[in-house]
Amino acid sequence: MHSIQANNYLVHFNVKGYEQLNLHLIENKYSNIFIIVDNNTNELCLPYFLPFLETDLTIEIIEFEAGEHNKNIETCVQIWNVLTELGADRKTLIINLGGGVVTDLGGFVASTFKRGIDFIHIPTTLLAMVDASVGGKNGVDLGNLKNQIGVINVPKMVLIDTQYLETVPQNEMRSGLAEMLKHGLIYDKLYWQQFLDLKSVDFADFDSLIYRSVEIKNEIVTQDPTEKNIRKSLNFGHTLGHAIESYFLENENKKTLLHGEAIAVGMILESYISWSNKLITQDDYKEIKSCLKSIYDTIIFDEKDIDPILDLLIHDKKNEYGSIQFALIEGIGKIKINQSVENELILKAFQDYKS
Template sequence: MKSIKTKSAIVHFNDSVYSELNAYIKANNPSKIFVLVDTNTHDACLPKFLSKVDSGEVVIEVMEMPEGEDHKTIDICTGVWEAMSEYNADRKSLMINLGGGVVTDLGGFVASTYMRGIDYINVPTSLLAMVDASVGGKTGVDLGNLKNQIGVISEGSMVLIDTSFLETLPHNHMISGYAEMLKHGLIYDKSYWNMLVNFENLEASALDNMIYDSVVIKNNIVTEDPTEKGLRKVLNFGHTLGHAIESYFLGNGDKIPLLHGEAIAIGMLLEAYISTKTIGLSTEEFKEIEKGILKTFSKIEINENDQKAIIDLLKYDKKNSHGKINFVLLEAIGKPKIDCEANNDLIIEAFEYYNK
């Protein structure tokens, strides 16, 4: 697969990944290499990765963090910063983030802020991270249960996508990443959406071309608007309500936490419904979206008390401005509209539709 040039990095795929990484190390001669993993990727991915890396005389230090969204915190960052300092990391050190979206988000933030910024490379190992979290330079951590409230936009030097790592993923994590791919179709390319919803084999070996297409779509959007002043906001379709749902289920001990893609799938369905009531998404296309999402994602019970709490969390959404909650909605599949508003009554109506 041909490598993809982003604004300040290059995304390499499969066969070229390790030769490009080794060439980068040789050319840049970092003082030390730090590899950040979580408890899952330490066992499932790190041995293969290290076996492929030729660091020459450069020392590699492995740092391990707990897995899961609830550990994407500033406290974990502090632990990583302190470990790097103890191992004498300097401004010529290189950080490699080997993991899913939690590792690439947190590791990118750590690298972007340590000594005001060191080089880093993302090696995404989950489908979600390959198609979304590792590309575009968004880094950061959660503030309590609020998603990605602290962070910077700072792109790494390279992204290395080795899709063989997907063979280590549980099926529900594959489905979680698939939600972001569906989003790319809904906001950008109806033919891509049609291909995805008619795809029957969510196996690692069959996904290479679609992963590539998703990276191209995201890169096209981010290249035009790297700091999210306008067009890049379309990538947040499904995320206004989806992030609030994810935060609520993560912070409520009575609920089973949802994976990111599971929450975003609900958010996309709700926001598509709102689109039919506000900006003219056709009933036909809405039903198509509903069928496409529910084909893969099971419905989750969201009762009246849940709805009120989720709506209350919307005030923390990063797209908000001047006290207004801003949504990305759909005029049609492939035709998003940013900075839309919806009142609470309509949001509750969307939840009621979803529950029925």
């Protein structure tokens, strides 16, 4: 597969990626390398990765505990301290080897340490490959609020090796699949239609589906790197999805949802809103709802859950002047950004989701 040109960096795939990584090390004369991992990728992915690394530089491993609840400024402070204690400088390279939590947090750590040092993303989950590692967004959560603190700063390269997916549980694969489905809904109807019957999907050629998903995200981000316009389309399903994810994250009586599980709910709800606003047909909505519910378990919402979820919407990063802004689909494969939605319609969407 050909490398994909992004904004000031390349996304490489499989074996070619390691060749480009080693060439990059030679050309840039780094002082040392720090590899950031969580405890899962330290055990399952690092032993596979290290033999590909051809360098005499000192390599240090920084591990933190896996999980969204550790994607916070406290973890960053711990890593900044370790970097300082072990002699990281302006010519240090950070390699983030892991899923979306590792790439988001590791990119933020690198972007802020000594006002910014080079970093490379090597995503190891489907979600990180098709979404988190591409586009230059790096950051951490503020309490239960998703990605409230962060920067837009691109890596030196992204290296996608689908062999890492052999270490990923099925529920995590489904979580990543949600972002691929989103890419089809907002940008490419033919791509969306490939997933309508998962039994017919050729998973032997899953690399090509991942490649197309990365292409779609990159094409959008390249047009609008700092999310002033069309990049907002990538937030389809995320306005309500992030609020749901945050609510379930903070509520000890709820089972924490994976990112893609929450976004799948968000896409159903926001598709209902799109239909109610006559942006898609009823058949489109039924197709979307049926497809997503066939892949993801229905999440149970009690009446007392809805108001706190709505309260969390005010923290959505797309909001402007106190107004909640949605990205809604305008026909499958097209998007309409900066859409205001009344709470009454959101409540109807939740009611319909339950049916």
